[in-house]
Amino acid sequence: MVRLDELHPEEAASMRNAAPRFGDFDHDATPWITPPPLAESTICLVTSAALHRRDDVPFRFGDSGFRLIPDDVDPNDLVQSQVSVNFDRTHYQRDMNVVLPIDRLRELHGAGEIGGVSPVHFSVQGASPDAKTFEASAADMANRMRELGVDAAMLAPV
Amino acid sequence: MISHYLQRHGIPTTTISLIREHTEYVRQPRALWVPFPLGRPFGVADDPDFQRDVLRSALRLLETATEPTIEDYPHDVPEGGGDGVWSCSIQLPEPEVSDLEAALRAEVDLLTPWYEEARRRRGRTTVGISGARPEEIDKVVSFIVAIAEGSGFKEIPPSARGPNWNHPFPMLVRFVVEDLRAFYQEAVTSQEGTNPPSQQDMHSWIFNRTALGQAIIRIGQQIAADEEPRLKMIRGLIVPEGFWRDEVSWGAAPPGMERIHFIRSSLAYLAGEEA
Numbered sequence: 001m002v003r004l005d006e007l008h009p010e011e012a013a014s015m016r017n018a019a020p021r022f023g024d025f026d027h028d029a030t031p032w033i034t035p036p037p038l039a040e041s042t043i044c045l046v047t048s049a050a051l052h053r054r055d056d057v058p059f060r061f062g063d064s065g066f067r068l069i070p071d072d073v074d075p076n077d078l079v080q081s082q083v084s085v086n087f088d089r090t091h092y093q094r095d096m097n098v099v100l101p102i103d104r105l106r107e108l109h110g111a112g113e114i115g116g117v118s119p120v121h122f123s124v125q126g127a128s129p130d131a132k133t134f135e136a137s138a139a140d141m142a143n144r145m146r147e148l149g150v151d152a153a154m155l156a157p158v
Numbered sequence: 159m160i161s162h163y164l165q166r167h168g169i170p171t172t173t174i175s176l177i178r179e180h181t182e183y184v185r186q187p188r189a190l191w192v193p194f195p196l197g198r199p200f201g202v203a204d205d206p207d208f209q210r211d212v213l214r215s216a217l218r219l220l221e222t223a224t225e226p227t228i229e230d231y232p233h234d235v236p237e238g239g240g241d242g243v244w245s246c247s248i249q250l251p252e253p254e255v256s257d258l259e260a261a262l263r264a265e266v267d268l269l270t271p272w273y274e275e276a277r278r279r280r281g282r283t284t285v286g287i288s289g290a291r292p293e294e295i296d297k298v299v300s301f302i303v304a305i306a307e308g309s310g311f312k313e314i315p316p317s318a319r320g321p322n323w324n325h326p327f328p329m330l331v332r333f334v335v336e337d338l339r340a341f342y343q344e345a346v347t348s349q350e351g352t353n354p355p356s357q358q359d360m361h362s363w364i365f366n367r368t369a370l371g372q373a374i375i376r377i378g379q380q381i382a383a384d385e386e387p388r389l390k391m392i393r394g395l396i397v398p399e400g401f402w403r404d405e406v407s408w409g410a411a412p413p414g415m416e417r418i419h420f421i422r423s424s425l426a427y428l429a430g431e432e433a
Contacts, residue, residue, distance in 0.1 A: 043217065046164075058324055058333075061428070089340070093340060098209065099198075107206070134159055135163050138159075139163065141164060141169075142167030151170070154171075154172055157175075158196060
């Protein structure tokens with residue numbers, strides 16, 4: 001249960017201190033875009049869990065780049081270079097889908113609820129002293145998504 | 159932030175939110191706030207129905223939201239999400255502080271069959287982020303023992319040579335510790351039907367009941383005794399707040415230095431990029 005009051009006071013303070021750093025961001029510069037109906041939309045996942053394949057270059061702490069995860073990745077090929085000790089890894093260690101729900105996305109596609117699943121998903125290192133450093137790599141991600149026929153992205157933090 | 163940047167480049171987004179306060183600041187286009195622990199955006203392991211419902215709820219915002227929206231997911235994680243009721247069913251001996259290496263190796267020997275069973279049944283392991291293969295866990299132990307006993311933070315301990323270590327030193331210390339924690343955690347969650355532990359259960363068990371916890375604390379003590387203040391960032395990444403008794407686990411910036419500059423300098427130092 002993530003309510004800040006329930007975290008250790010140091011962790012909660014750190015989370016509270018992080019929030020105002022987003023305050024000077026020009027939110028209104030982001031346009032509103034409406035995707036096609038879900039049943040016609042190809043979806044891709046973006047995780048900030050710093051997951052990557054074993055032979056990928058691991059993320060640095062503060063890394064603003066991304067790694068690609070194929071939709072048919074062998075779950076045993078995934079490792080995690082997220083540096084924080086302050087989140088629950090036990091469920092991810094038992095089941096990839098609690099962080100990266102590739103199997104669930106395929107089931108929704110099989111049931112006709114979404115139009116398709118991107119052949120590739122994206123992973124970033126969420127532990128960053130400055131989230132604005134992601135601007136360039138997000139532009140690159142968006143270009144790749146368009147090439148892949150992605151209609152909308154499902155983002156999930158850890 | 160990434161949701162804003164993606165959308166500015168033409169890709170509509172929907173987001174899981176774990177910390178509502180952050181989402182209220184960031185104001186992503188569409189966010190589903192979920193009342194789950196950090197690290198578990200889709201709730202609970204091995205429960206496809208629950209995970210699918212969370213995913214479907216977040217995706218549905220792509221159809222229903224017409225302006226920036228934060229929706230609250232109405233369900234908490236189902237029974238079995240952990241939260242203080244777990245106890246380890248594998249009996250480990252009381253950690254023997256006088257011989258850390260013997261105590262640590264005895265624990266690893268006891269846990270190995272459980273780890274192997276879990277790995278075989280799940281078809282996967284998350285051990286290996288340091289670069290060591292799961293078969294090289296003995297070198298992971300050698301590494302941790304050497305650092306805990308004072309081999310220093312200048313070079314990889316000679317007793318731990320062999321694995322294709324995958325991170326710069328001394329940052330590597332953080333990932334070697336993670337690999338042994340992953341080995342322990344995968345082993346003790348190997349049994350089906352047991353009430354699975356939360357991360358807090360795991361922290362308490364490791365730091366109060368195992369030689370691994372004692373080894374990690376000793377690494378923290380080596381960092382405290384070292385003249386290099388930037389090492390404290392590693393301590394903050396291996397000892398959760400609340401388990402380091404002397405001060406804040408992360409340490410503090412030296413007097414007169416702004417915290418953000420201390421963090422940046424620490425990052426460069428730990429990556430081996432700055433003396």
